[in-house]
Amino acid sequence: MSEFAEIILEGKSYQMPVVEGSENEKAIDIASLRAQSGYITLDSGYKNTGATTSAITFLDGEQGILRYRGYPIEQLAEKSNFIEVAYLLIYGSLPTEQELQDFSDRIRRHTLVNEDMRKILDGFPSTSHPMGILSALISSLTAFYPESLNPNQSQEEVDLSIIRLLAKISTIAAWSYKNSIGHPVNYPKNKLDYCSNFLHMMFAYPTEDYEINPVVVDALNKLLILHADHEQNCSTSTVRLVGSANASLYSSVSAGISALWGPLHGGANQAVIEMLEAIKADGGDSKKYIEKAKDKDDPFRLMGFGHRVYKNFDPRAKIIKKAADEVLTALGINDPILTIAKELEEAALNDPYFVERKLYPNVDFYSGIIYRAIGIPTDMFTVMFALGRLPGWIAQWKEMRENKEPIGRPRQVYTGATERDYVSIEKR
Ligand code: MLT
Numbered sequence: 001m002s003e004f005a006e007i008i009l010e011g012k013s014y015q016m017p018v019v020e021g022s023e024n025e026k027a028i029d030i031a032s033l034r035a036q037s038g039y040i041t042l043d044s045g046y047k048n049t050g051a052t053t054s055a056i057t058f059l060d061g062e063q064g065i066l067r068y069r070g071y072p073i074e075q076l077a078e079k080s081n082f083i084e085v086a087y088l089l090i091y092g093s094l095p096t097e098q099e100l101q102d103f104s105d106r107i108r109r110h111t112l113v114n115e116d117m118r119k120i121l122d123g124f125p126s127t128s129h130p131m132g133i134l135s136a137l138i139s140s141l142t143a144f145y146p147e148s149l150n151p152n153q154s155q156e157e158v159d160l161s162i163i164r165l166l167a168k169i170s171t172i173a174a175w176s177y178k179n180s181i182g183h184p185v186n187y188p189k190n191k192l193d194y195c196s197n198f199l200h201m202m203f204a205y206p207t208e209d210y211e212i213n214p215v216v217v218d219a220l221n222k223l224l225i226l227h228a229d230h231e232q233n234c235s236t237s238t239v240r241l242v243g244s245a246n247a248s249l250y251s252s253v254s255a256g257i258s259a260l261w262g263p264l265h266g267g268a269n270q271a272v273i274e275m276l277e278a279i280k281a282d283g284g285d286s287k288k289y290i291e292k293a294k295d296k297d298d299p300f301r302l303m304g305f306g307h308r309v310y311k312n313f314d315p316r317a318k319i320i321k322k323a324a325d326e327v328l329t330a331l332g333i334n335d336p337i338l339t340i341a342k343e344l345e346e347a348a349l350n351d352p353y354f355v356e357r358k359l360y361p362n363v364d365f366y367s368g369i370i371y372r373a374i375g376i377p378t379d380m381f382t383v384m385f386a387l388g389r390l391p392g393w394i395a396q397w398k399e400m401r402e403n404k405e406p407i408g409r410p411r412q413v414y415t416g417a418t419e420r421d422y423v424s425i426e427k428r
Contacts, residue, residue: 002017002018003017003018003020003026004016004017004018005017005018005028007030007033007037009037009039012037014033014036014037016028016029016030016032016033017029019053021053022055023058023060027050034411040411040413042413046237047308050232051232051237051240051408052232052240052400052403052405053403054231054232054396054399055069055092055399056068056069056089056229056231056392056395056396056399057069057089057229057230057231057392058070058231059230059231059309061307061309061310061311061312062311062312063312064310064312064313064314064315065315066230066315066316068085068088068089068228068229069088069089069092069093071088071094073225073226073315073316073319074315074319076088076225077222077225077226077319080225081193081194081195081221081225082194082195082220082221082224082225082228082388082391083100083103083104083107083193083194084100085224085225085228085391086103086166086228086390086391086394087099087100087103089228089229089391089392089394089395090162090391090394090395090398103163104193104194106163106167107163107166107167107194108167108190108194108197109167109190110163110164110167110168111167111168111170111171111188111190111197112171112187112188113168113171113172113175114144116144117137117140117144117172117175118175118185120136120137120140121133121137121175121176121179121185122179124136124179126179126180126182128176128179128180129261129379130173130176130177130180130379130380130383131257131258131260131261131382131383131386132261133172133176133179133180134169134172134173134176134257134383134386135254135255135257135258135261136254137172137176138165138169138172138250138253138254138257139250139251139254141164141165141168141250142248142250142251145161145164145250148161148248148249148250149248151246151248158249158398158401161248161249161250162249162394162398165249165250165253165390165394166390166391166394169386169387169390170188170194170197170198170201170387171188171201173198173380173383173384173386173387174186174198174201174202175201176383177202177377177380177383178201178202180379183205184206185201186200186201186202186204186206187201188200188201192212193217195217195220195221195224196212196217198220198387199212199216199217199220200212202375202376203375213331215327215330215331216327216331216374216375219323219327219370219373219374220374222319222320222323223320223323223367223370223371223384223388224384224387224388225388226316226319226320226363226367226388227316227363227367227384227385227388227389228388228389228391228392229389229391229392229395229396230389230392233265234259234260234262234264234265235256235257235259235260235265235266235389235393236256236389236392236393236396238255238256238258238259239252239253239255239256239393239396239397240252240396240397240400240405240408241408242255242256243397243400243401244400244405244406244407244408245407245408246407249394249397252393252397253390253393253394253397256386256389256393257386260382260385260386260389261382266382266385266386266389267382268303268304268362268364269304269363269364269367269368269371269381269382269385270368270378270379270381270382271303271304271364272303272304272364272365272368273337273368273369273372273378273381274303274378275302275303275304276337276340276341276368276369277337279337279340279344280336280337280340284336284339284340286340286343286344286347287343287347289302289344290302290344290347290348290351294351294353302344302348302359303364303365304361304362304364304365304366305348305354305359305360305361305362305365306357306358306359306360306362307360307362310360310362311358312358312360313360313361314360314361314362314363316362316363317360317361317362317363317365317366320363320365320366320367320370321345321361321365321366323366323370324338324366324369324370324373325338327370327373327374328369328370328373331373331374333373335369335372335373337369337372338369341365341366341369345361345365348361367381367384367385368381371384
């Protein structure tokens with residue numbers, strides 16, 4: 001028997017259907033509430049609103065569970081690689097050997113970007129943040145591939161846009177970095193795998209040979225996998241919302257990049273490193289900063305702790321913490337800010353203030369330490385997040401399109417002035 005929720009308004013009862021997900025999550029479908037009763041629901045910041053149904057990523061914030069297409073994040077981070085995970089997210093199942101080969105080969109063949117893109121890049125001042133460049137250049141792909149603007153493209157054409165985007169984003173990201181430091185860009189080397197090619201474009205000099213370190217490649221694969229999707233977060237919801245207006249894949253993803261840029265979203269990993277650096281410069285006393293974080297009159301905020309949906313350990317943080325230890329050991333790096341990070345975590349996990357508020361380290365807390373160790377500059381951290389999140393954005397955009405979801409259009413409760421007459425300027 002179907003389940004209903006009863007809503008009583010002004011003494012009248014309305015029955016709203018209950019929708020159940022494959023992991024027994026339940027939601028009240030209120031789509032017809034306004035038409036029936038005149039009422040809307042209000043949920044600022046969408047704390048309790050399901051904007052869609054989705055078969056891509058399952059997240060249980062109470063238990064600390066994260067799965068892509070049913071596969072636990074722990075298994076994917078240990079056994080898979082970024083391109084395989086991208087295929088899984090976008091197409092719904094793990095590829096066969098042949099499918100993976102074809103998918104990787106197609107991405108490799110599309111890594112080159114139009115030379116005019118370099119001219120656009122050259123127009124950015126050296127003060128540009130690489131996230132601004134990334135968002136602008138991804139949007140400018142619509143100029144090079146205008147056919148992508150057609151909302152009625154065939155699946156084959158959409159697949160080509162997907163391949164182009166996955167291939168070109170790493171070239172654009174690395175070029176935005178090279179441009180910011182005034183160095184010549186490196187062209188992609190298509191014999192390399194995805195992560196190695198990115199490292200080559202980021203770090204090679206035309207004047208020297210560049211050796212790709214497999215430890216760094218492994219670390220990068222892991223970080224990108226861990227960031228690849230996170231259900232309806234701010235940037236992903238942006239991609240779906242923009243895409244719901246029939247905007248192209250490139251414009252929708254460009255909007256997602258802008259959302260991710262915000263310090264409350266993807267910019268948090270940069271903020272964590274800056275905080276750890278500041279603590280180090282102040283003598284490295286983590287206990288002092290724990291006390292500052294608890295003092296409501298102190299503006300200091302402990303970055304990288306707590307999460308809107310995790311009320312338990314962020315499963316990605318557990319994996320990244322272990323990886324940070326392994327990578328730094330393998331590279332022979334002794335980074336004092338890793339020690340400060342561990343001390344902060346230890347102190348917070350044993351302090352009733354943090355325990356009661358369920359403030360656990362999140363994905364941003366340790367990722368910056370690995371990025372630093374592998375030579376990624378701080379203002380590229382959020383770009384790295386975008387590289388990782390791309391398959392998730394693509395998968396969510398594709399799902400939204402295939403489900404023929406209507407244009408996203410929230411309502412509001414108006415709180416402004418009621419009707420009044422225009423007053424001419426001399427009478428104001
Ligand atoms: C993410 O991975 O997108 C962040 O943890 C933010 C979120 O899920 O809200």
